[in-house]
Amino acid sequence: MTSETGEGADLQPSRNPQRSLAARLVFVAALWSTLALALAGVFLVSLYQRASERAFDAQLEIHIKALVAQMLETGPGADGTVSVLTAPAYRGDPRFSLPLSGWYWTVRRAGSQDILYSSESLLGDPLDAPPIGDADISAGFVAGPTGDEVRILQRQISVEDTPYVIAVAAATAGFWADIAEFARLVALTLCIVGLGLILAIFLQVRVGLRPLSRLRASLSAVRRGEAERIDEALPREIAPLAVELNALILSNREIVERARTHVGNLAHGLKTPLSVISNEARSAGGPLAEKVSEQAAIMSTQIQHHLERARMAAQRRVIGVSCETEPVLARLIRAMGKIYHDKGVSVGFDQAAPIRFRGESQDLEEMSGNLIDNACKWAASKVAVAVAPFNDPATNREMFTITVEDDGPGLTPEQRAEAVKRGKRLDETVPGTGLGLSIVADLAALYGGSLELDRSAMGGLKARLILPSLGRE
Known part of the structure; x- marks a missing residue:
């Protein structure tokens, strides 16, 4: 059966619903917050590493100065004083005396890798110090005698016009452990801050969009017929x-x-x-x-x-109209029972759950009344009316069906197709204008529903009326 497209088609929910506005706002804000906090974490760890390197180099610089003070002896000369390089016995830190302790110092001539003096901790092993070049001081990371990484600080001095390079190195295991611990604490702190920010953003979005929920609830109340106007006590933006x-x-x-x-x-x-x-x-x-x-x-x-x-x-096209199906159908069935009492027709009714019709009660009464009256006219003794929820797979809309069956003679497939045509009467002996089923089909189509006729298991006609229901908000 071909049905007209009514306004009900405009009420169909989208098959591809978009992500909610709140989810979009929270997602974008959380994404940028996470990115900003990650960059801040990298920047903080980098600053801490540079500060730690400066502090480490300052400690090594102290040892270099102490070594220079021990190696240089001064005495009288023709032009005042002279400096003489002597072998230092520097033990400013006990670790310089412990074998392969990770703390080392060496003295060599500039431009040569031959070591003149070294700490006891080296045990005669070389310290792979990079060339200092023309700079007076340089710092970097190299491999120590045991293969472990050390931080080396080198300073160039001149004694009697002879350049010397004094190098002090220390193991970096503790240095990197401190940085790793700092990075862990920064990551933990920023994660907590990030979660707090995301929670705050979520709450802000929820509170900020609450007026939209109020607007939706007010509009739903109008659509349900519970209110005549939308509440205008809203923020000035909406x-x-x-x-x-x-x-x-x-x-x-x-x-x-x-x-x-x-x-x-x-x-x-x-x-x-x-x-x-x-x-x-x-x-x-x-x-x-x-x-x-x-x-x-x-x-x-x-x-x-x-x-x-x-x-x-x-x-x-009236906005905000709906009605319960059970009272309307129960009233019709009682009326039909009285009208067809002398004929001996019994009308059964079955509705398991409450269903609300998205439309006017007069229209529901007219459609279902036509179907029930038609079934009672042709039934031998029984008419069954059943109401059940129905989800339209084509539109994903919440609908419901009113099924009316009788145990009368029924209709052939050709007669069922003719029965819904305007003014078509299949039996002139029964009173009527032939508009009943046509009006039902037209009115159902205006609501976005339909009327289907089939053979009943009771032997007669089965009319299935599909209408939109008012789903839960």
């Missing part, structure tokens, strides 16, 4: 949005009211002249009168159909 939405709702209601008024005026304006024409034709008699009466009846049927569709379309 308060104009609430004002415009309220203006839109008011405009919608005014348009609906004008449409209903025009439909009513048209109905009164057309029905009275048609009634006069029909009455005059019946009283006149003759072939012409019969033809006029026949065409007037067709015109009346067409007007009734199109006026009904116009009324349904106007009502479908």
